[in-house]
Amino acid sequence: MEIHRRTTRPPSSNNENDNSASNIIVDLAQDGGGGSRISIKGTPSTSKTTGRRSTVALVSVAAVAVLLYLISDIASSKSSDSSLRRSSTSLNLPQHYPTVKPEDLVAARKQLSQLRDEFYFRYGGEEMAMKMLQRGLRTFEQNNSGKQNNDEYGGSIRATANRFLSAIVRHEASSTSETSSTQQQLQQPEFVMAFAGYSVTVGRGNHLEQSYPFVLEKILAPILELPPLNIKLTVRNSAIGGIPSFPYGWCLRNFLGEDADLVSWDYGMNEGNGASGLESYVRQSLTLPKSPLFVLLDIKTRPRLDLLQRYVNLGVLPDPIALGGKDAVDPLLLEVPENERPVGLQKWDEWGAPKGAPGQSPWHAKKMEHELMAWMLAMRMLDALDMVLNMMEQDVDWRVPILALLEEQQKRGSSEVVVLPPPVTDVSKTGVPSLLHGSESTTKEWHMGRISCRTSFLPTISGDLNSIVESGVTVDDADMLQPRDDALFDGGWVVDVGKLERETKLKVQKYGGLGYIDMKTALYGIPTSGTLKFWLPYEGSSDPVENASASEYFKAVVVCEVNEKRGDKECNMVSDLEFRVGDAAVPRGNVLQVKDVASYLKKDICIRVIIPKEAKISLKHGSSDVGLALEVRVSGNAVTRDNVHNGLPENGEEPERDADFALTIPLVPAFIAHCFTSSSSSSSSGGGGLSSAASVPRFTNRPFTRMRRSAKFFRQL
Incomplete structure (x- = not known):
């Protein structure tokens, strides 16, 4: 019997650059009661991919890999009425079913x-x-x-x-x-x-x-x-x-x-x-x-x-x-x-x-x-x-x-929350404990809210990041393994891959691709790329109306970058990105680093964006769907695509040995999510980006033998 490899890819968006999908996660905050289960629909494709990334060096590009937003469901917090639960089809066995011979x-x-x-x-x-x-x-x-x-x-x-x-x-x-x-x-x-x-x-x-x-x-x-x-x-x-x-x-x-x-x-x-x-x-x-x-x-x-x-x-x-x-x-x-x-x-x-x-x-x-x-x-x-x-x-x-x-x-499954016992480990210092472990209901019960995600990483079943992009992306049909021209970044964010990802994939291509289907694409941006606009659909069980206070339905937004090493001048998502949520500016002090969790090679890669009180619910253009508008712009003047060196190991392999974990995205956010708590990562390359990408080792300026020795140490932890 032949071994069948999985070739499912994320559903394509209306944009032609569907390989730039990032991840978006939606978590419904619940204090109790039930609600309808959220489903992310998409049409999977069966075409196979081997990997894509740009070879252009990126220094301090802003990168966003994951975007999460926590939904505060007012109705479910006040009542556990069954009307808040999605109706489920009853299970009935047929009158005649096969007998065992x-x-x-x-x-x-x-x-x-x-x-x-x-x-x-x-x-x-x-x-x-x-x-x-x-x-x-x-x-x-x-x-x-x-x-x-x-x-x-x-x-x-x-x-x-x-x-x-x-x-x-x-x-x-x-x-x-x-x-x-x-x-x-x-x-x-x-x-x-x-x-x-x-x-x-x-x-x-x-x-x-x-x-x-x-x-x-x-x-x-x-x-x-x-x-x-x-x-x-x-x-x-x-x-x-x-x-x-x-x-x-x-x-x-x-x-x-x-x-x-x-x-x-x-x-x-x-x-x-x-x-x-x-x-x-x-x-x-x-x-x-x-x-x-x-x-x-x-x-x-x-x-x-x-x-x-x-x-x-x-x-x-x-x-x-x-x-x-x-x-x-x-x-x-x-x-x-x-x-x-x-x-x-x-x-x-x-x-x-x-x-x-x-x-x-x-x-x-x-x-x-x-x-x-x-x-x-x-x-x-x-x-x-x-x-x-x-x-x-x-x-x-x-x-x-x-x-x-x-x-x-x-x-x-018909409930929007899953009841679990209290957690054993402590993640209170991360800044997003409810996103990781749920929220305490009683001393013996914690409620896990539903998290919805969109991502540009491959392979995926559903949840293409592009599905929530409203505007601000440059359409580019070039092969993802080809470098991107600087001019593409003027006036729009660009779907791209990091230097390490590109060089590794090019090496794999010399051996026929080896069947690999994983890839870390991202949306990359610099100050001249302008504003990247998302629309985060409300997927809770309440029924918010247009212009309602967003903070009553959304508690936080989390953005994560990819885990790529781009040098000392890499973009800092806390200080180099500006956000508008629900048509309200987010004060710099309301953008907080998520600690410890979602980190790689000792680098935290996610940030939490607190929803302003002035933020409002809006209708999606051309429809009656309600949700939350999110705008991201690179503001740091030092964020460029110049003089970036990822410090690849001699053989171009992916470094994956460290005591920490994280996701890196070169220029664009790869993940966006709705959740009780949200997290985002900072960019690792030279521009701002929403996407997911592989991390580049912090040992890059040392001989590869030193990196491997460190890797052995971590494996022994």
């Missing part, structure tokens, strides 16, 4: 057994392979319930099994009596695994299809297709090289999709050894409609593992998984002569891409390590599928409890 159970179990045998063969026999699995994959069980668990594999396996069964029942309940048998065959239940993370998950140094998410797809898809499962497996690798967990974590619907049954993040070699970023990311993932299974790509960091165990004990995360890689392998095995090793450990030191391709760095996983990671995760899924078959065989009414679970899930 004994021969199908036998055939499916045979295939499961054969896959396990292949795993044992690849990794030195059952005993050796199982020891690898124990070292390389960790699961979590509740340890505070005081109840005896009689499940053969534990409660977490049952929870994962229920996810597969839910996919089947959800599909059956959505089918109508008018659906023909042919349509039913074409419209299979779908199980979506959406992976996120850094360049390790992207598969740098290898081909994209050799990354562990797509290897996992190759292993599992044929099994899930078999009756009585008949499930279509969809795997998305939405990882982006050089992007931290935030602001990415505010845009999970954009990158991973609202239909995700499994999500992940790669913390193995980035973002220090703390758990605050992980907790915020997990809480954001739990706001997705299916509260997906969470996979942590980190098997060693104790604070993160303890955080997952804490959430399991609280009953919030039923089946998280911590996944490792080469640490699962006994080092002595790799000292055995190549031809005497188990098949899965042969060619262990070889990359999947041709020698010399970008990304072949010590911290990236090679081809066979990706395969090991995929096989370990597949073995966990096989245990869940074993239980699925047992439940189907032992209880003819197995659909009844699953339907009850789905109804509870639907009820939970």
